[in-house]
Amino acid sequence: MAKSVTGPEIERLIQLLARLPGLGPRSARRAALHLIKKKEQLLVPLAAAAGEAAEKVRVCATCGNVDTSDPCTLCSDPRREGGTLIVVEDVSDLWALERAGAMNCLYHVLGGTLSPLDGVGPEDLNIAPLVDRVMAEGSPIREVIIAVNATVEGQTTAHYIADQLAEAGVKISRLAHGVPVGGELDYLDEGTLTAALRSRSVF
């Protein structure tokens, strides 16, 4: 806002909200006003929740997940099948795969992808701990599913990890390429269609 029409505390709240992904300056103002109008139901609880999350949030030393306990909820769950490890770029990918609910296994969060142009090398990612984890004496891990994004950086990272784990004697797999469920062929790129044809299955 060019001129300040409200108190500095409210301005500060707007500025911080505007830095959230998905909120611009205009929607941040709308969000702030909404919070203020619902002070008891929303603003006060949000302040408390943000404070409590800030105080308790931990990065799991085993897998790199974000949680309020270390080891995280997943790593400390005895019902998880520890023989399979899914390697993901980011915590958001872990959450997405958990929402799908297809597997009941453990994860390893890399924290990014290899990107020489941006100066991101293997030592900047959570790769060495992954190798240690898989190679550890008595490790139950039998399969590592490399579930990185289907981008150039993601695939480069996948190949690097596959190389590092070549001696580990575990199965290394990756996600299938193909037509998204509910997707229309007309809107898909040639690479996806080619991959979907190549990996076709018998009806």
Place this chain on the structure above:
Amino acid sequence: MAKSVTGPEIERLIQLLARLPGLGPRSARRAALHLIKKKEQLLVPLAAAAGEAAEKVRVCATCGNVDTSDPCTLCSDPRREGGTLIVVEDVSDLWALERAGAMNCLYHVLGGTLSPLDGVGPEDLNIAPLVDRVMAEGSPIREVIIAVNATVEGQTTAHYIADQLAEAGVKISRLAHGVPVGGELDYLDEGTLTAALRSRSVF
């Protein structure tokens, strides 16, 4: 999330963020993760700012603006031209008009519009205090600009207020209808085009 993959404090933060206008469940998760990753720069300051705003926020008893002081920044600004009062539905409209920066006058926030179907009558809005304010002994107000939304409810409210202020001996005006600046005629409705033609000005 169907299954909880993270701590209850983080879940709570996601749930509260999802209640902000403009954020759905998916973008709330993204926002929460962004906050957590930038804990020191974003999550901790947001908790503090939300807490401070919740503690200090006031509704201005004079005009209905939301601020951290009462009277608000605008009402207590001696450089404001107190002869003109702009009547708006909501604080967000006041902020929008202040961003435009076209006037340097005072405001009156109604807190909604008359809506018999929703059971909103004159006594539910900040109308009686407006009449008192305009009619007050020694009031400097010479013009009341009714800047409500161009909806049926807004216009009904405008007419009601104009009636209530008929005896006050002040000029009562409303916003011009016309083509939005930068707007293309092709995308405008017939009502707007008709209004723009009727209120045409000489080149």
